[in-house]
Amino acid sequence: xxxxxxxxxxxxxAGCGRGRTAEAAPQWNDTMVIPARKDLFEKADLRFGRxxxxxxTGLAGITMCLRDADxxxxxxxxxxxxxxxxxxxxxxxxxDYLATVVEGDGKLASPNLFAxxxxxxxLGEAALRFGLTGNSLxxxxxxxxxxxxxxxxxxxxxxxxxxxVMVGFCEVPVTGLPCPSSGYGSxxxxxxxxxxPPTGSYGKITLEDNQIFFNDNPLASFRHLLDAxxxxxxxxx
Amino acid sequence: MKQVVLSRAxxxxxxxxxxxxxxxxxxxxxxxxxPFERFATANYISAYAACIKGLVAKGGESLMxxxxxxxxxxxxxxxxxxxLLVATTKGEIDRLETRSRAGLPPTSADLxxxxxxxxxxxxxxxxxxxxxxxxCASSTIAVARGAAMIAAGQASAVLVYxxxxxxxxxxxxxxxxxALSPERCRPFDQQRSGLxxxxxxxxxxxxxxxxxxxxxxxxxxxxxxxxxxxxxHHVTAPARDGCGLILACRQAFDSAxxxxxxxxxxxxxxxxxxxxxxxxxxxxxxxxxxxxxxLHGIKGSVGHCLGAAGAVEVAVAARAxxxxxLPPTVGCRNPEVAGxxxxxxxxxxxxxxxxxxxxxxxxxxxxxxxxxRVVS
Numbered sequence: 001x002x003x004x005x006x007x008x009x010x011x012x013x014a015g016c017g018r019g020r021t022a023e024a025a026p027q028w029n030d031t032m033v034i035p036a037r038k039d040l041f042e043k044a045d046l047r048f049g050r051x052x053x054x055x056x057t058g059l060a061g062i063t064m065c066l067r068d069a070d071x072x073x074x075x076x077x078x079x080x081x082x083x084x085x086x087x088x089x090x091x092x093x094x095x096d097y098l099a100t101v102v103e104g105d106g107k108l109a110s111p112n113l114f115a116x117x118x119x120x121x122x123l124g125e126a127a128l129r130f131g132l133t134g135n136s137l138x139x140x141x142x143x144x145x146x147x148x149x150x151x152x153x154x155x156x157x158x159x160x161x162x163x164x165v166m167v168g169f170c171e172v173p174v175t176g177l178p179c180p181s182s183g184y185g186s187x188x189x190x191x192x193x194x195x196x197p198p199t200g201s202y203g204k205i206t207l208e209d210n211q212i213f214f215n216d217n218p219l220a221s222f223r224h225l226l227d228a229x230x231x232x233x234x235x236x237x
Numbered sequence: 238m239k240q241v242v243l244s245r246a247x248x249x250x251x252x253x254x255x256x257x258x259x260x261x262x263x264x265x266x267x268x269x270x271x272p273f274e275r276f277a278t279a280n281y282i283s284a285y286a287a288c289i290k291g292l293v294a295k296g297g298e299s300l301m302x303x304x305x306x307x308x309x310x311x312x313x314x315x316x317x318x319x320x321l322l323v324a325t326t327k328g329e330i331d332r333l334e335t336r337s338r339a340g341l342p343p344t345s346a347d348l349x350x351x352x353x354x355x356x357x358x359x360x361x362x363x364x365x366x367x368x369x370x371x372x373c374a375s376s377t378i379a380v381a382r383g384a385a386m387i388a389a390g391q392a393s394a395v396l397v398y399x400x401x402x403x404x405x406x407x408x409x410x411x412x413x414x415x416a417l418s419p420e421r422c423r424p425f426d427q428q429r430s431g432l433x434x435x436x437x438x439x440x441x442x443x444x445x446x447x448x449x450x451x452x453x454x455x456x457x458x459x460x461x462x463x464x465x466x467x468x469x470h471h472v473t474a475p476a477r478d479g480c481g482l483i484l485a486c487r488q489a490f491d492s493a494x495x496x497x498x499x500x501x502x503x504x505x506x507x508x509x510x511x512x513x514x515x516x517x518x519x520x521x522x523x524x525x526x527x528x529x530x531x532l533h534g535i536k537g538s539v540g541h542c543l544g545a546a547g548a549v550e551v552a553v554a555a556r557a558x559x560x561x562x563l564p565p566t567v568g569c570r571n572p573e574v575a576g577x578x579x580x581x582x583x584x585x586x587x588x589x590x591x592x593x594x595x596x597x598x599x600x601x602x603x604x605x606x607x608x609x610r611v612v613s
Contacts, residue, residue, distance in 0.1 A: 077469050082467075087348060087350065088348065089349065089370070091333075091343060091347065091348070094330070094333065094406070095333075095337060095343065097406070097410070098333070098334060098337045098338075098406065099337075101405065101406065101409045102337065102338055104280075105277070105280050106277075106280035106281055106405070106409045106412070107280045109409040109410060109412065109413040110413065111410070111413035111414045111415075114409075114410030114411075114413055114414065115410075115414070115472060115473050115599070117327075117406075117410065118326060118370065118372050118598075118599050118600065119370055120370050120371055120372055120598075120599070120600040120602065121372075121472050121473075121599055121600045123467075123600055123602075124467065124471075124472045124599065124600030124601040124602070125472055125600075127467040127468070127469040127600075127601050128468075128469050128470055128471060128472070128601065130469075131469050132467060132469055133466050133467050133468075133469050133480075133481065133484060134465075134466065134467065135371075135378065135465035135466065135467070135602075136371065136467045136600060136601070136602055137369055137370065137371040137378055137465075137602070138369070138370040138371070139367055139368070139369060139370075140348075140349035140350060140353065140367070140368040140370065141350065141353070141365070141366070141367045141368070142350040142351075142353035142354045142357065142364050142365065142366050142367075143350075143364040143365050144364075144365050144367075155385070155386075155389070155391070158389075159385045159388075159389060160488075161488075174343065175342055175343070176342025176343050176344070177342075177343060177344075177345065177348075
């Protein structure tokens with residue numbers, strides 16, 4: 001199974017970024033700032049303001065990824081799927097929502113917060129903003145490697161008629177819980193079936209015998225993949 | 238491509254444990270939706286839900302643990318090489334509620350991975366399971382994913398475990414969204430006024446058909462096709478033209494290699510909300526060129542079981558194909574015009590081999606499955 005990485009976008013400790021404008025590889029650690037509207041979009045955006053922190057972080061990664069692939073603008077809806085791996089998901093939003101329930105014995109339960117107590121909601125937000133009609137799901141796993149989700153994305157691409165699959169991870173701080181191994185933030189890559197976008201591709205990604213390869217070199221992590229993408233871009237330039 | 242079968246199904250539902258009991262109750266037009274006492278509902282817009290009888294949490298544990306135990310006992314051993322796909326939207330949310338009310342922070346036990354591990358351990362499976370969260374289409378998508386894995390030869394056995402409970406967390410949220418029905422819900426009825434929550438735990442064993450034959454495993458139905466698509470329209474409301482559901486169903490027809498005319502019945506999502514049911518009828522009208530086959534929904538009997546809804550409905554749909562009978566849609570006394578003579582409170586006889594099962598959820602997601610009757 002194979003595809004081409006055509007876009008890379010992220011929210012890391014230093015903020016939002018994308019592959020083709022990055023001066024250096026970003027760092028993910030135990031600090032992050034939830035993206036604000038002005039970090040992503042020029043115009044005022046009421047809906048963005050309603051999003052919870054988890055959704056903002058995920059949506060920002062996806063937005064930067066599509067922008068990197070020159071796929072942000074659209075007229076007709078597109079058969080692109082979205083898959084995101086998360087450990088904590090929207091647990092902080094759950095806690096924030098629960099506080100509104102407890103405060104007034106249910107009378108003050110926030111409908112807006114409740115709408116974001118499902119971790120897949122930011123994928124829906126991305127779908128409607130960017131016209132993405134493929135499958136959209138959150139994956140949470142017990143054990144396994146973080147790159148397993150890339151294998152699942154390549155399977156999704158191979159087993160469907162999708163033009164592409166956007167896949168990555170999204171994590172935000174949760175009160176009382178340690179930072180996950182990925183660090184806080186998000187990273188998404190767009191994998192397409194053909195290397196045809198205006199910007200070209202970073203390289204080929206393949207799944208062979210449960211191992212992920214980028215340009216025929218084995219990968220160990222998302223950070224490794226990002227480094228490989230940025231190196232490939234520099235070599236080409 | 239390999240053929241995929243549903244080999245076994247175990248479930249606990251508000252209408253009883255096991256598919257035999259649930260089926261009898263559904264065919265008899267029973268409902269488990271009633272006022273309940275799990276938590277106070279005075280401040281919410283409804284006092285109704287469908288809760289599982291005798292479901293009791295042991296000291297500090299979640300109801301999900303007791304539910305898992307009942308399902309696992311009913312299911313018995315599963316193949317040791319099963320790949321595990323879990324489908325829950327909120328997992329052990331009652332435990333988080335209890336801790337939160339006590340002013341305690343969450344722990345790693347509140348993360349979904351802890352529940353996946355618990356399910357794996359209970360079924361004696363190795364770690365490495367995955368939870369698929371696609372809102373109320375979670376288990377439909379999980380079944381589709383499991384079937385795709387088997388069809389592609391990546392696995393020969395997949396266990397889908399789907400579960401969600403009636404919790405104050407979710408109940409208060411749907412109440413705040415004005416989505417709960419203040420009375421027993423009435424899916425596809427002209428007077429429908431919202432949904433009632435339900436709860437269920439379901440284990441579905443999917444097998445490569447050749448393996449099932451070789452091991453003389455039971456076969457409840459063949460999973461002939463599947464599809465998934467996003468409306469790309471709104472986060473909490475369905476697209477009124479049903480565009481996402483239409484796409485998902487067409488994918489399912491294509492992967493099953495059938496035309497819409499070959500579908501003899503539909504198990505619809507049928508939540509009882511104004512917009513969902515209208516969207517589904519619009520989508521079905523388009524898919525079947527106005528000639529909608531007999532359809533039904535079970536949420537008037539067991540409530541909306543959230544992430545487990547699709548899995549319960551797959552088990553019921555397989556039985557419906559076998560019996561060539563569609564249970565009544567409880568609460569649908571005066572059907573929407575688009576569903577007239579196709580849905581109602583009476584049983585409907587079937588004459589065909591393919592049944593469409595579909596679910597939709599927050600985030601604009603839609604999942605569709607085609608079940609095929611297997612005649613032994």
